[in-house]
Amino acid sequence: MSSGTTELAWFKSSYSGSQGDSCVEVAIAEQAVHVRDSKDLSRTRFAVNREHWAPFVDFVAGSTEA
Known part of the structure; x- marks a missing residue:
């Protein structure tokens, strides 16, 4: 994770509802x-190596399926 000397630009997924609940934010x-x-x-907060980001998202998306 960064040392905190650089400000990160956080954003929410477009899949986040307008209610604002159950959301995560990411900063690249x-x-x-x-x-x-x-x-x-x-x-x-935690950080995922950019090389592993897509596999991480795929894993999380697969683990939420019923």
């Missing part, structure tokens, strides 16, 4: 994609 940096809980910014 040079070395990693950072992920945080949009409802509770005090919680620990």
Whole structure:
């Protein structure tokens, strides 16, 4: 994760509802994609290496199917 000296530009997915619940935000940096809980910014965020971002998203999307 970055040292915090560079401000990240966070955004929510277009799939996030207008209600604002159950959302995550991501910020794309040079070395990693950072992920945080949009409802509770005090919680620990994490970063995924850019090389592993697409497989990570595929895994998460597959794990939410009923």
